[in-house]
Amino acid sequence: MIAEIGHFALILALAVAAYQTLVPLMGAARGNRQMIASAVPATLIQLVLVYVAFAALTHAYLISDFSVQNVFENSHSAKPLLYKISGVWGNHEGSMLLWVFILASFGGAVAIFGENLPPTLRARVLAVQGSIGFAFLLFIVVASNPFARLNPVPIEGNGLNPVLQDPALAFHPPFLYAGYVGLSVAFSFAIAALIDGKVDAAWARWVRPWTLAAWMFLTIGISMGSWWAYYELGWGGWWFWDPVENASFMPWLVATALLHSAIVVEKRNALKVWTVLLSILAFSLSLLGTFLVRSGVLTSVHAFAVDPARGVFILAILCFFIGGALTLFAWRAPTLKAGGFFSPISREGGLVLNNLFLCAACASVLIGTLYPLALEIVTGEKISVGPPYFNLTFGPIMLPLLLLVPIGSQLSWKRADLFAALQRLWAAAALAIGLGVLVLIATERGPWLAPFGMALGAWLIFGSLADLANRIALFSAPLPTSLSRLAGLPRSSLGMTSAHAGLGLMIIGIIAITLWKVEHIVAMKPGERADIGHYTVQFVAETPLTGENYTGRAGQFRILRGDSEIATVVSEKREFKPMGTPTTEVGLYQTLAGDVYVVMGDRTADGARVVRLYFNPLVSLIWLGALIMFFGGALSLTDRRYRVGAPKRKLTPAGVPAE
Amino acid sequence: MTRKQKRLAVIAGGLAILGLAAGLVLFALRDSIVFFYTPSEISEKNVLPGTRLRLGGLVEEGSISKAGGTTVSFVVTDTIKTLNVSYTGQLPDLFREGQGVVAEGVLDASGVFIADTVLAKHDENYMPKDLADKLKEKGVWQDGKGAGP
Numbered sequence: 001m002i003a004e005i006g007h008f009a010l011i012l013a014l015a016v017a018a019y020q021t022l023v024p025l026m027g028a029a030r031g032n033r034q035m036i037a038s039a040v041p042a043t044l045i046q047l048v049l050v051y052v053a054f055a056a057l058t059h060a061y062l063i064s065d066f067s068v069q070n071v072f073e074n075s076h077s078a079k080p081l082l083y084k085i086s087g088v089w090g091n092h093e094g095s096m097l098l099w100v101f102i103l104a105s106f107g108g109a110v111a112i113f114g115e116n117l118p119p120t121l122r123a124r125v126l127a128v129q130g131s132i133g134f135a136f137l138l139f140i141v142v143a144s145n146p147f148a149r150l151n152p153v154p155i156e157g158n159g160l161n162p163v164l165q166d167p168a169l170a171f172h173p174p175f176l177y178a179g180y181v182g183l184s185v186a187f188s189f190a191i192a193a194l195i196d197g198k199v200d201a202a203w204a205r206w207v208r209p210w211t212l213a214a215w216m217f218l219t220i221g222i223s224m225g226s227w228w229a230y231y232e233l234g235w236g237g238w239w240f241w242d243p244v245e246n247a248s249f250m251p252w253l254v255a256t257a258l259l260h261s262a263i264v265v266e267k268r269n270a271l272k273v274w275t276v277l278l279s280i281l282a283f284s285l286s287l288l289g290t291f292l293v294r295s296g297v298l299t300s301v302h303a304f305a306v307d308p309a310r311g312v313f314i315l316a317i318l319c320f321f322i323g324g325a326l327t328l329f330a331w332r333a334p335t336l337k338a339g340g341f342f343s344p345i346s347r348e349g350g351l352v353l354n355n356l357f358l359c360a361a362c363a364s365v366l367i368g369t370l371y372p373l374a375l376e377i378v379t380g381e382k383i384s385v386g387p388p389y390f391n392l393t394f395g396p397i398m399l400p401l402l403l404l405v406p407i408g409s410q411l412s413w414k415r416a417d418l419f420a421a422l423q424r425l426w427a428a429a430a431l432a433i434g435l436g437v438l439v440l441i442a443t444e445r446g447p448w449l450a451p452f453g454m455a456l457g458a459w460l461i462f463g464s465l466a467d468l469a470n471r472i473a474l475f476s477a478p479l480p481t482s483l484s485r486l487a488g489l490p491r492s493s494l495g496m497t498s499a500h501a502g503l504g505l506m507i508i509g510i511i512a513i514t515l516w517k518v519e520h521i522v523a524m525k526p527g528e529r530a531d532i533g534h535y536t537v538q539f540v541a542e543t544p545l546t547g548e549n550y551t552g553r554a555g556q557f558r559i560l561r562g563d564s565e566i567a568t569v570v571s572e573k574r575e576f577k578p579m580g581t582p583t584t585e586v587g588l589y590q591t592l593a594g595d596v597y598v599v600m601g602d603r604t605a606d607g608a609r610v611v612r613l614y615f616n617p618l619v620s621l622i623w624l625g626a627l628i629m630f631f632g633g634a635l636s637l638t639d640r641r642y643r644v645g646a647p648k649r650k651l652t653p654a655g656v657p658a659e
Numbered sequence: 660m661t662r663k664q665k666r667l668a669v670i671a672g673g674l675a676i677l678g679l680a681a682g683l684v685l686f687a688l689r690d691s692i693v694f695f696y697t698p699s700e701i702s703e704k705n706v707l708p709g710t711r712l713r714l715g716g717l718v719e720e721g722s723i724s725k726a727g728g729t730t731v732s733f734v735v736t737d738t739i740k741t742l743n744v745s746y747t748g749q750l751p752d753l754f755r756e757g758q759g760v761v762a763e764g765v766l767d768a769s770g771v772f773i774a775d776t777v778l779a780k781h782d783e784n785y786m787p788k789d790l791a792d793k794l795k796e797k798g799v800w801q802d803g804k805g806a807g808p
Contacts, residue, residue: 352672383692583752
């Protein structure tokens with residue numbers, strides 16, 4: 001009964017979404033106030049209906065109602081509670097419902113928090129949100145119903161793919177989707193602005209926090225996925241340039257560009273057409289990502305759908321929104337008035353460079369991801385484009401961008417003095433070069449990338465700190481003055497500093513694990529030892545293992561430094577009910593300096609275990625950096641001007657302190 | 660500089676970056692892609708030793724031998740031709756005889772495929788798509804029925 005209520009709520013939501021799309025748009029065109037005002041209640045009603053449907057499916061999972069086909073196929077009564085809940089989106093139908101759930105939430109947030117938006121603009125934004133909701137609800141209702149029933153009712157379910165039964169992965173999809181779908185708000189604002197024919201500082205001030213929120217969610221979602229791949233897949237790697245990873249990384253790159261270009265619109269009223277285009281592209285890449293991952297074009301743990309009709313449906317949605325938006329852009333963009341004017345060496349110029357590099361990097365990833373698909377369609381030849389391609393293209397494009405980050409944030413608006421900017425960074429440059437030289441000496445005749453990469457990371461970190469120190473006149477003014485200046489700094493400025501410093505930390509982590517990873521494969525019997533990095537690993541014993549929904553073998557490993565024991569880790573081989581699917585759990589000893597990573601493999605002919613050992617230096621910095629970037633975004637999001645200044649459309653951008 | 664010159668400078672900078680990116684992409688696409696072949700295709704195409712490629716097929720029943728230590732050798736078949744594979748390292752959890760496998764590596768001079776990566780199918784019902792397509796072409800595998808004979 002509850003499943004039927006959920007299904008019915010979805011159909012009603014579809015009807016409401018149609019209303020939400022058409023009526024406010026017509027109202028805005030005719031200037032009919034009642035029709036314009038109906039956008040808000042329609043959005044909220046759609047939100048409630050989608051929530052009811054989502055709650056109904058969650059309920060079916062919680063009580064293990066195997067009469068619902070989706071629950072039968074993806075759940076099992078012995079599964080831990082957390083994975084019963086995450087099972088809701090651990091499958092194709094449920095994940096599309098989650099997509100719509102988050103879309104409706106963002107729509108609702110615009111409706112509720114957008115009280116200060118001009119009513120026409122808000123109506124148009126909500127209408128575009130409604131149209132996206134309509135397309136995906138239609139897809140769910142027609143081709144991907146999560147509430148289909150089974151008769152006769154099976155006694156037990158099939159269970160969730162065991163590699164997906166993991167805490168980080170339970171929350172990876174909701175965060176990632178919040179990022180993907182969050183970009184729909186920037187998209188809706190862009191479409192509304194094109195219809196409106198007006199983009200100004202106030203518009204950017206509304207778009208930027210939504211983009212920032214989406215960017216934060218994407219950052220966390222992608223790093224959770226990478227963290228999961230690191231400790232669950234047992235390959236010791238953290239990023240594989242897998243098409244599925246790229247699908248989430250491309251929107252991130254463009255969203256990062258959009259974040260920066262929206263600043264220019266807000267502060268200087270320039271780059272308007274470009275920012276609108278980026279808003280469209282960012283969400284288009286989100287849609288492309290959804291299509292690639294969910295259509296079954298690519299094979300991976302993510303590709304649930306095998307029904308080609310579904311792929312075609314999502315492709316149709318993709319073509320409609322991307323094609324429609326770009327057509328509208330081509331038609332209406334020339335009507336947007338060109339704004340502020342700047343010299344190439346200026347903050348604006350720096351941000352333009354940032355955008356160019358980010359978009360070029362994104363294009364290289366896009367080509368590497370789609371080229372194998374295109375080649376297969378055209379010639380039937382099957383190829384794979386792997387890390388060598390991306391290291392050759394993405395790397396060299398990003399390097400100059402990273403070098404320019406600290407300089408760009410020292411430039412002033414409109415016209416800047418490059419020499420003065422560099423002067424403010426001499427200490428940061430000296431520290432970075434110093435670190436590079438140290439690394440060069442320590443890794444004699446190692447790859448040139450090691451000293452260069454470390455110096456680059458340090459340059460980003462110290463460059464951010466130097467910026468902060470300059471801003472609060474640290475060392476040049478008395479300490480209390482500096483501290484009170486620190487307290488008075490806009491949060492967006494602190495946010496930028498932390499995000500850039502977090503990026504620096506991440507670079508250091510990436511370079512370290514890429515160049516200095518130590519890998520060792522040995523056959524070990526209980527009692528035997530092997531060296532890895534500065535550590536020694538001893539295989540202690542192997543014991544049987546029983547978990548809530550699996551059985552297996554656990555290998556105990558002692559980690560020693562010299563002769564003193566510092567930790568014990570366990571690597572497990574599990575077999576999951578009901579199919580007996582095997583998985584491997586990594587034994588991980590983590591420190592900031594590096595991880596000891598132990599994977600117990602198969603038995604050899606003479607009864608030993610094949611054991612794979614890694615020492616991954618500084619690898620935690622990758623996720624620590626991502627976390628700091630996330631908090632930088634959060635800090636920036638709480639900036640005063642989004643709370644106080646946002647509403648007023650007439651507010652002049654002049655006089656706002658440089659960020 | 661006049662307004663026009665400044666705009667031109669920005670556009671020229673943009674084109675330079677795009678040119679750089681396009682050059683890198685073309686260069687990398689020529690040199691760093693890996694082709695996917697079955698054992699039959701490898702013998703048909705006279706693949707030179709040392710060329711990096713992906714090999715797909717089924718692990719032949721009874722062919723896995725652990726020579727001792729961490730090196731494993733097995734035979735990959737598409738039921739028409741076979742190829743000996745040697746791999747040092749850990750096999751994936753789902754690596755089994757009679758099941759689909761994809762190995763990446765190079766052929767050595769004696770015609771043995773030296774793999775540095777071995778991937779097995781992800782779950783009970785899953786066959787790597789590239790492999791399923793290839794095997795379907797050869798008529799030895801059908802959707803939902805698993806591998807023949």
